[in-house]
Amino acid sequence: MPAEDLDRTDRLILAQLQRDGRISNQELAQRVALSPSPCLRRVKRLEEQGYIRRYVALADPDKLGLGLLAYVFVRLDKSHRAEHGSISGFAQDVQGWPEVIQCYAMSGDMDYLLRVQVRDLAAFSRFAMDVLMRHPAVIDIRSSFALQSIKETTELPVQP
Template sequence: MNKLDAMDCRILAELQADGRMSNQELSERVGLSPSPCLRRLRQLEERGVISRYVALVDPDAVGLAVTAFVRVRLGSQDDKHLAIFEQAVAGFPEVMECYLMTGDADYHLRVVVGSLGDFEDFLRHKLTRIKGVSQVTTSFGLRPIVYRTELPARAS
């Protein structure tokens, strides 16, 4: 686990709110001069605390209005079948998140598509064709209530 101090947390909070700001602006917002701020930023990157920088795209604006939450059970949970499933779903651009789970499902996926027809195609031609998939249960999101990308970083 990476130890974070209060300044690291301030830097992370600012960057999670606006990852495109300049080092000058970041340093002003967190109360450091530019050189120490850049040094801390590079350390956070090198330690893997900051893994990458991305743009957040509105799904509706690009025609991806349907969000499905899919629970998947495999017929066998041995390493071979887990690896086959995980490798397959990692290659599906519709899968935004995939978690290995405890409980009544082996995996929980968040899938984003343009329409119910697109979801049916994904289900029939991709997901259920993965060797070992025995059961799929889907719920559709009606609208997001809370959607965050900022992690609540705390000093440790």
């Protein structure tokens, strides 16, 4: 079902669940002006159709001692693609690196953008030197460090 097929109530449900995934069905139904049964049916349908991918708890990186956030652009050796048929090996390897919390294939002069969360600069240095730069496909990395969080949200703009 394309996003255009979502009605106002579906969008309200999604907006509320993005703010609080642990909200009770009773409370959700009240907030979107439905009775509980139709509200639950709509939530189940949104889950089944993939609009709701999963429910998670968002951990605080500072409380976990992971106070350094780095954004790392990665450029791969294009000849590595010719030798091995693709550069997807890098994308597969990223899945096993717990420091990488997001990875995007990019357009432009760099191939990937990594969001890396680690304890401190020493931990980042170890990751960069011992993992990234030792990967056979990586030829260049460029890193920037977050100094301050200005806006951080997981909510997509689905308001009706």
